[in-house]
Amino acid sequence: MISLITFLPLLAALGAFLYPGKEARLARIWALGGVLASLAVILKLATRYSTTTGLQFVERHHWIPSLNIEYFVGIDGLNFLLVLLVGILSVVVVLASWEITERPRTYFPLLLLELTGLYGAFTALNFYHWFLFFEFSLVPAFFLIKLFGGERRDEAAIKFFLFTVLGSVALLLGFQLLYFKLGTFDFYKLAEIAATGTLPEQVGPLYPYIFLAVLLGLWVKTPLVPLHIWQPEAYSQAPVPVTILLSGLLSKLGVYGFLRLILPIFPAAVKEHTCLLLTITLATILLGAYAALRQNDIKKMLTYSSLNHVAYCILGISVIAVASEHAADVKLHFQSPALQGAILQMFSHGLTVAGLFYMLGRLEKRTGSRYLNDFGGLRTVIPNFTTLFSVLTFSSIGLPFLAGFASEFLIFFGAYSLAPVIALLSVLALLTTALFLLTMIQRVFTGPLNEKWKNLPDLSALEWITVTPLIALIVWVGVNPGFWLKYSELLSLYVLSQY
């Protein structure tokens, strides 16, 4: 079943490439069909998903036995929400690309290939298998930026590519060494070895270097300061649907890496380097928020805001390793919300940021501008648009009963108890986020109307269809986070058993 999810988009990519139809109008139908088919399979799996068992829907085959490489996929609490997120956002992305007229025969197959890469990377449980999709997902993303991006796309694409590849090199080196020491690429087996506590001894003096190599790869991918410098350009130069992919999904690949590759496999090293992790996370949180404050270009503002929000996930992840004098069960009481909050934050940030970038793209399509000082008073002209945009913004700010609140509250609850100083400093970023997002709402939608925009059309049917499900999910997560948290409960306890 999981292979089906991964390879349906690939099939659709072939279809869109070989039978693009007249003026390539069929290509987008192929794309929509492919992503809906995958989503259908995911929903079917979701109904059968049991929150009381760990790994489910496993497919395991020998692939390259000479090198101990298996085709090994499965879904557990760490990746369930992410696979679901890919499923949902893939539909948004295709709908956001619906009106693309420039070379659709190239565009849609690349988009679908990218989704194949993402599904593959989120479900793989063997390092080689995972790395293959992780690397593969770079190529379509590179071409999507390079072919369809804005004015400075060449620079953005090459920066994105080189940075990520350098990160992957480090990752590969680290895991190869780990393989020589332990004889397996299997994430679950590695975690089991780590759980016995003998992994550092078995690996020997190179253990910290391996950890740092793996960390470096994910550091670039997530990204965290100071290796984030590829990100603003890539996000702001990419076309809107690709920005949704990059911010909503590709950055989650980095965070997911922390959950799958770092927490279970390197508990000792994480504990030792908590200080480093927390420092770069805090730096990212603050830098993201303050840089966003300075932007006039709304897309750039959302990019930096996304940098800041993804770093909250890492905050939730890294605070669980902080040493504290609490008793084990009390400590778990704080760790568990932090970790589960991080997982939920990936989901809610994905939904929110996708909606925001989509709406911004539609606004730019209407007006040809995305600069704060070009707008004003749009509320009177496009009231429905304003409402939906505001709901998404409020979710991003973290208003109660919306998704952003649910997850960020959990993270800050855990972080405040475990690392109060870091949490308090991060609160500054929360305030700043509110400041710049509200300023944006104010300057775009309220105030005197700029006469240029007197005749803007309000939401079209397509826009309703695209955004309403996102808003519904955001409200659902906000009102009833418990429903979503129970998916990750078991696995977070499993991970936390080592901290």
Add this chain to the structure above:
Amino acid sequence: MNFPYFNLLIALLPDLAVLAALFAALGVDYAILRYESPAKRNQTAARISVAGLSLGLFILILQLSWNLPPVSIGKDQVALTPLTLAVKAFLFGLSAIVVILSSSSQPPCKHVSEYYALLLLSTLSAGLLVGTENLLLLFVALETMSLSLYALTAFNKDSKASTETAFKYFTFGAVSSGFLLFGLSYFYGVVQTLSLPDAAVAISQLPSIPPLLRIAYLFIIVGVAFKIAMAPFHFWAPDVYQYAPTPIAGWIASGSKVAGFFVLLKILFPPALPASNQTIWAGAIACGAVITLFVGNLGALRQNNIKRLLAYSAIGQAGYLLTGILGGAIQGQTSVIFYILVYAVANLGAFGVINIVSDRNGLNGELPDVAGCWQRKPFLAVLLGVYFLSLAGIPPLAGFIGKFYLFFAAAAQHPAITHWNQGYYWLVGLALLFTAVALYYYLRVLKAAFVSDAPTDAKPIQVNPAEWVCLSVLALLLIAGGLFPEAIISFIQTTITA
């Protein structure tokens, strides 16, 4: 003692088929088609060559499927194992593709049949070279192959550059052959036998490694370094790749490179030699790998001619392969053989596309020639993409698992590593960094093909059905090899360890 002539005949049947085709191509051209148009003579000679190669390939497949036990005839002069048979079949197949790619272009000059005859001769000697364990035959086969390639490089007599290049190639080659022969004779002096398996026994019985053997290995490595374009013996490569007829450049980059690496593997890993002897040459190979990686990958960055770029990339790739050699007799050899096959396929494909896009339209293979390939012939652009992405090592193509395995093998030499400077881990790290550099120049070509707009005066790209088939087969091999490498890897590994 009765010499087993019948066995020899059976064993060399595929080579005989190719030899027959060689003479037939020449004979028919001289005797029957003397006054016909060059185009017709070209077609006939090409057909005969393809027929001979296909027949040889067919017999090889039969020999493989008979599952003969390994044959060794005449002091290991002909040593056939499933692996050598398979590699020979691979070479014949590549050569057939080279013939097909050449045949549809205008023949470079009026000596059409000689072109194919020389190509067949080099194929034949590459095949013999793969299937021998005897130093003398190894040298003779290598020289025959090289001589045919020198002549083929100079085949375009009207081009001054082509002639000059061939002369450079020849002088370099002759000097390196001298080194190789010197090295081989020292080697013989130490081990007192021409057969490599016997030599391995002799070396393992030596009380200590004599200095003469070290010198012998050094000379041999220098000699072979030239053939495989290992820096600092690579100076011929960029010119040859750029100015030789494009299909021949493809053959030099694929077939002759496979043969060159087989010579190196045979001499460095004679069967049953204890692993400790690898220390004799490991330092030299590691140094060579470092220099080669630097020269190739940095040199490629500023090339604007695709063929020249591929030449530097070939040097860089030799660096990865040398890294793999350090992986030792089993893992190292397997990974190098696997990767060299993958590399040959991708490279031949790349040259095939350049031949169609540039040479056929009278261009010289500059980067803008492929511009707009995506709009002009989308499928051809996709094929080009497959070849270059495989060279760059992007999953899921065969180049990815090939490189992965090479680095894996080299690093696995020291599983007990506790510091960065132990084993070849540092070299693997360096090579991996250079794969990131290499991505940049491979992507430049792809950018031109997929992103740039075609020049307004671009001629249409014409591809005939035979070329479509050949190029698609090459691309399919890369995809299949990437998705299901296990069959090939375990085949190589079992025949090496057997």
